[in-house]
Amino acid sequence: MPKILIVEDNEPSRDVLARRLERRGYGVVVAVDGQQAVAVARSAQPDLILMDLGLPVMDGWEATRQLKGDLSTRHVPIIVLSAHAMTTDRELAIAAGGDEFDTKPLRFPQLLEKIEFLLARGAVAK
């Protein structure tokens, strides 16, 4: 099954998202800050990353940029999640290298659609 990296510093958010994705059959790895996210992505080689923006140590923007600048991780699709519903965040996220964008609170069915779409696209690319 596809492996998804959840980057989220808020424990309940991380936990509930992980459990719901696992219920859908996805493999889940987690990271609690940007730096960790980059390390985990390199070691665990996830199929997709859910990246929160407001993170300690290294924020989501920077982590996204580093991941997209690294040959070993640049092919991994990233869905940027923001608690700010600003439309400009979407543009900034895309500009930083994110493949998709969603706002919190997450509408789970909608998020699933985006995940499935990106994974399907990745499978075709391979």
Added chain:
Amino acid sequence: MTVSVDPPASESGMSVTGRAAQIFAAAQREIHERTDRLFAGLMAFQWLMGIIFALWVSPLAWEGPVSRTHLHVWAAVMLGGIISLFPALLAFLRPGQASTRYVIAVAQMLMGALLIHLTGGRIETHFHVFGSLAFLAFYRDFRVLIPATIVVALDHMLRGFFWPQSVYGVMVASQWRWLEHAAWVLFEDVFLFVACRRSIAEMRETADRTAALEHEVRTRKQAELDARSARARNDAVLEVALDCVILMDEAGRIVQFNPAAERTFGYSTAEAVGTELANLIIPARKRASYRTALGRYLTMGDTASFNRHLELVAVRRGGEEFPVEVAIAPISSEGAPMFAAYMRDITARKQADRELHKSRDAERQNAEQLAELVDELRVTQRRAEAATRAKSEFLASMSHELRTPLNAIILYSELLQEEAADDGHQSSIPDLERIQSAGKHLLDLINGILDLSKIEAGKMPLLLETFDVGAMVDELVDTVGPLVYKNGNTFSVQSEGALGSMFGDLTKTRQVLLNLLSNAGKFTKDGTITLDIRRATIDGGTTPCLEFAVTDNGVGMTAEQSRKVFDAFTQADVTTTRKYGGTGLGLAIVSRFCDLMGGTVSVESRPGHGSRFIVRLPLQVVDTAVDTATHAGIA
């Protein structure tokens, strides 16, 4: 000598010399004419005397016993007449002419010759010749002596040669006796010549003096006239002058006091003249300084106070003091120094000045107060803006902080519902649904607050794009369907003609219509809801727009409620939220979004009959508040 002088032809146009020549000529002419007349009389007298003499000396000529009138009688009558008549006639017909004089001179000498002959050449009669020359000298023209002398010389020479008895009274006379006679005549001529010259010189002098005198008289008369008319003019000016004009002598005593001064100060001219100005119109306490100034001028020529406008205090008859504007000017005259004081009562002007100052002060005060108010307002406004900004930022960050736990709540409630369904714990599902529903309501509230605060902070950007209105409405109907149909309502969309496309913010336009339609669904039960769309104009018909009218026949609102319906957190009343649900922010957001897009929203409603919300949005929305720099930073 009396000289009648003709009045000068042109008094001003002639020089003194010219006038003297004129006077001289007139005097000369007068002398000539008078002498002409004298000779005319003399001629007649001599003729008569000649006849008488002839009759007396030799009335009859005897040739034997026969006597007849002596030839001399006839000669006296005939020759005397011939000699006398012509010049006498000329004297009357052409008096004063030079020719008349010469004719008279010749005739007079011929008459002398006749008389000498008639008296038989008596040597005594020769005195007539000398007398005649003296008479001729009356002309004061030595030239008449020349023909006279020639006539005498010729007469003596010719008669002495041909008929000595006739001229010398002897039968034989020396050939050269005439020369002796002529020499005596010339001897007299010399005296007469000198006398004539002197006389003429005197006449000229007299004429010059007369002309000079006349000139003097005329000049004086003119000066007097000038002075009189100048005085008359001055008097007239002073008479009608609006200012007081007071003339003073060197002691400051009033010499002239015009009617304006009489009116202003209350004294008549008769009372004022002769009084010292200081005593009359200057308050007692000021007299000393006034006199000092006048004295300074008189002794040192200090004109500091003169020819300047001064404001002084004057006093009227009766003691009333009042402000005057004064100018004192020394009058240059050859006599003792004089002064003219011009005064004007400036009570009214002072009053006006004071009032003007007062009103200016008041104006200034008002302006200052206004400026203070404006400053206060600015400070208040800045504070209000700062407060709004702080509030908006607070709300933005708070909504962010709220979203994270809310995210967990909603996701967990959904997870629990899934797990409960899987595990067969059906009884807990409704409660979990309530948790989820409450979470979503809270999310709506947070989103609404966030939107409003962004609008208020000016950080709500417009995303302008061209979109198809029909497609937007179709999509809207799909979304809004469950909301409008839920209370047993019917819903229809009506549009007039082709809607075409619109350049605007698609998301916000959809949000506006969504809010209005969901409101209509919320407040209408078993009724009808319609969305009417047509093209119209706003801004007084200048801007083409699309009009969206959402009409329901639900509960409606009172006028009071209608007025407040677009304010945030004001549903029709506080119970509404409880009864109908909703955040109370929907219409506030509608109103703000319409404003942002340059459109309008209005409402018509009657309680129990339903409401109609009309939204007009420009076909071409213009972004008036582009603020990308700041909205980019709110993340």
